[in-house]
Amino acid sequence: MNRQTFKLLPELFGDGGMAEIFSAERTVLAWLRTEEALARAQAEAGVIDAGDAEAIAAACVPANIDLPRLWSEAVNVGYPILPLVRMISSALPEGPNGRVHYGATTQDIMDTGLALQLGEALDRLAGLLGAFGDAVAALVAGHAGTVVAARTHAQQAVPTTFGAKMAVLLAEVTRQRERVAATARQVRVVSLFGAGGTSAAMGERSSAVRAGMARRLGLRTTEVPWHVARDGVAEFGVTCASLAATAARFSREVVDLSRTEVGEVREAGGHHRGASSTMPQKANPIGCEAVIGMSGTAGALSSGLFRAMEAGHERAAGEWQVEWYVVPLLAELAAGALATAVDVAAGLRVYPEAMRANLGAEGGLIMAEAYMMRLAPALGRERAHDLVYKAAHEAREHGRELADALREVAGPGDLESLGELPIPPESYIGDAEAVCAAALHAWRNEHE
Numbered sequence: 001m002n003r004q005t006f007k008l009l010p011e012l013f014g015d016g017g018m019a020e021i022f023s024a025e026r027t028v029l030a031w032l033r034t035e036e037a038l039a040r041a042q043a044e045a046g047v048i049d050a051g052d053a054e055a056i057a058a059a060c061v062p063a064n065i066d067l068p069r070l071w072s073e074a075v076n077v078g079y080p081i082l083p084l085v086r087m088i089s090s091a092l093p094e095g096p097n098g099r100v101h102y103g104a105t106t107q108d109i110m111d112t113g114l115a116l117q118l119g120e121a122l123d124r125l126a127g128l129l130g131a132f133g134d135a136v137a138a139l140v141a142g143h144a145g146t147v148v149a150a151r152t153h154a155q156q157a158v159p160t161t162f163g164a165k166m167a168v169l170l171a172e173v174t175r176q177r178e179r180v181a182a183t184a185r186q187v188r189v190v191s192l193f194g195a196g197g198t199s200a201a202m203g204e205r206s207s208a209v210r211a212g213m214a215r216r217l218g219l220r221t222t223e224v225p226w227h228v229a230r231d232g233v234a235e236f237g238v239t240c241a242s243l244a245a246t247a248a249r250f251s252r253e254v255v256d257l258s259r260t261e262v263g264e265v266r267e268a269g270g271h272h273r274g275a276s277s278t279m280p281q282k283a284n285p286i287g288c289e290a291v292i293g294m295s296g297t298a299g300a301l302s303s304g305l306f307r308a309m310e311a312g313h314e315r316a317a318g319e320w321q322v323e324w325y326v327v328p329l330l331a332e333l334a335a336g337a338l339a340t341a342v343d344v345a346a347g348l349r350v351y352p353e354a355m356r357a358n359l360g361a362e363g364g365l366i367m368a369e370a371y372m373m374r375l376a377p378a379l380g381r382e383r384a385h386d387l388v389y390k391a392a393h394e395a396r397e398h399g400r401e402l403a404d405a406l407r408e409v410a411g412p413g414d415l416e417s418l419g420e421l422p423i424p425p426e427s428y429i430g431d432a433e434a435v436c437a438a439a440l441h442a443w444r445n446e447h448e
Contacts, residue, residue, distance in 0.1 A: 009297065013290040015128070015335030021120045022328035028065055030113030031084055033217065036060040038104055038192070041212030045205045048099045055096035056088070064091040081106040103194060103202035103209075107227050107315070111191035114327070115219055118236050121331045122184040125243060128338035129180060132247065133173040135345035137443050139166040144436035147426050148264060148355040149366055154256075156366045159359065159425040162264075162350060164432035165253070167439035172246055174443050183239045187232045189222050190214035196314050197225035227315055233323055234305040240334035241295075241302035247341035248295030251288035254344060258285055263354045268347030287344040294337040301326050301333070359425045363395050364402040370428040371406060371418065378417040387414060 010019070020026060036057045043053035065087050073083035081101070089097040101109070144163035149156040192210040193199050199206035207223060214221035226232065257264040267274065267285045276282035304326045311319040359366055368388050375384035391406040398405075403422035407415065415421075 009290070009293055010329070010332050010336060013294065013336045013340050014332045015124070015339045017124050018121060018332045018335035021117055021124065022331060024067060025062065027113065027117065028067065028070070028080075028084070029062060030116045031081065031109050032060040032062065032065070032088075033116065034109050034112040034213075035085070035088060035101060037213045037216040038101070038109075038209070039099065040216060041209045042099075042102060042205075044212045045208040047202070047205055047209060048102055052096040052099045055092055056100055059088050059091040059096075059100075064088060079106045079110070081109050084109075103199075103206070104192060105195050107320070108191045108193065111227070112213075112217065112219070114233070114323075115188055115190065116217060118187040118233075118327075119184060119218070121335075122180055122187070122236070122239075124335055125240070125331075125338065126177065126180050126184075128335055128342065129173060129177055129243065131342045132338050132345060133170060133177065133443055135342055136166055136170045136173060136250070137440055139163065139345065139348065139350070140170050140436050140440055143350060143352075144433045145426075146350070146352050146355065147359065147429060149359055149361075156358075156362065158369050159366060159429050161429055161432040161436070162352075162355065163436040164429075167436045169246075169250055169253075170439040170443055172249070174439070174446050176243055176246055177446055179239055179242065183235050185220075187236050188219050189226070189232065190217065190219045191226060193225035193227065197227055225314075228311040228313070230305065230309045230311060230319075230323070233327065234302075234309055237302040237305040237327060237330050240330040241298040243334045244291075244295035244298040244337040247337040248292045250341055251285075251291040251295075251344065254288045254348065255285050255292070262358065264351055264358065266349045266351070267344055268349060285344075287340050291337045291340050291344070294333045294340075298330055298333040298337070301330050362402075363400055364422050365392055365395060367402060367423050367425065367428065368392050370423050371402070374418050374423070375414070379414065 039048065039053040039056035039060075042048045043050045065084065070080055070083050070087065074080035077083065085101040089100045092100070140163045142163070143166065144161055146162040147159050148162045148165065150158050150160035150165070190210055190213055192202075192206070192213055194201045194206075199210075202209060210223075211221045254265055254267065256262070258266045266283070267287055269283060274282065274284035274286045276284070304322045308316070308319045308322040308326075311317075371391075372381070372384045372388045375387065379387065387410060388406065391402060391409045394400065394409060395402045395405040401422070407421070
């Protein structure tokens with residue numbers, strides 16, 4: 001009995017739709033569709049009789065495939081297509097049964113089937129990415145003017161807005177959408193080149209058969225074999241890992257901003273949502289934690305596809321098998337990360353009052369650059385920097401307000417250009433709202 005390893009992470013947070021695309025049943029169905037399209041295309045090109053093709057097409061159905069037997073025999077052969085073809089052929093009378101899989105090789109069928117699955121997977125990822133982008137766009141639009149501390153090196157830097165923080169993420173999601181579309185164009189390609197990639201068994205009609213097969217399956221055709229050229233599959237894997245990483249960047253931001261000492265955002269609540277078995281007060285950011293875990297796993301897994309790209313000569317000797325395990329899991333992890341991130345973003349609780357309170361956490365030190373730039377026209381940038389630096393040191397050392405410390409360390413006439421003190425944080429957010437508008441415009445145009 002073939003026991004499947006239980007995988008807790010995708011079991012809890014994986015995407016059911018993606019798991020279905022790469023299920024055993026759908027994988028075999030993709031191979032059957034490929035064999036059917038091959039027969040019909042060969043009939044169209046005059047390689048086999050039309051009646052034989054119709055009979056083969058009618059036999060390429062899941063009911064004719066004994067899955068347990070298929071996997072059992074595949075272990076002996078090393079690949080599943082020989083027993084698959086035998087099962088199709090056994091459902092046919094004399095004549096058509098000798099025309100199944102005519103001139104093709106195992107990897108032609110498996111790679112074309114994979115192309116169908118990768119296309120479906122990318123459609124699924126595009127839908128999830130769109131939902132994630134829409135949820136982030138709502139945060140951008142709703143908080144374009146919500147002032148919050150920008151943080152560099154984990155420390156407060158200058159004021160920004162929460163919308164502007166999310167706008168940077170939204171622009172990344174917009175770029176990811178373009179990558180998904182480009183990857184889909186790359187991987188949706190037929191494979192039909194025979195044993196050594198020369199189509200010798202198919203003869204002079206091979207190009208026409210390949211084109212007809214691709215047309216029937218909604219794939220691109222090509223005149224160059226890709227049995228050992230796995231850059232397209234690797235691109236799919238990298239896209240999956242990159243999508244998961246984008247979801248993880250958002251999730252990391254939520255985790256950091258929901259720390260008890262920060263408290264600026266929080267995942268949506270619910271009975272026992274993020275609860276601890278021992279600490280009744282806990283409401284852990286479990287959605288974000290799952291996304292970060294899935295992303296870390298996807299990043300590590302994707303590196304295996306570069307090893308698969310090393311396949312030599314005209315057929316891999318073990319490298320191809322890396323894809324069999326890595327590709328479906330990468331797809332499910334990316335989809336699970338995006339689906340979970342959608343839920344977190346859509347239900348995110350934002351606390352502007354906490355953001356406002358945190359702006360004053362260091363006695364106004366977050367406004368140091370604002371003071372420096374107000375003083376620079378009169379004092380010069382370097383002198384203004386030194387003056388504010390000294391005041392910031394005094395304020396931090398003695399727990400004082402920056403504006404008060406600046407008054408004490410300044411010389412006569414130094415502060416004349418400042419105007420009224422202290423400078424309010426909302427007056428120093430620069431182009432934050434314009435950043436929000438630009439990100440929203442780009443996302444909406446991408447939708448269109």
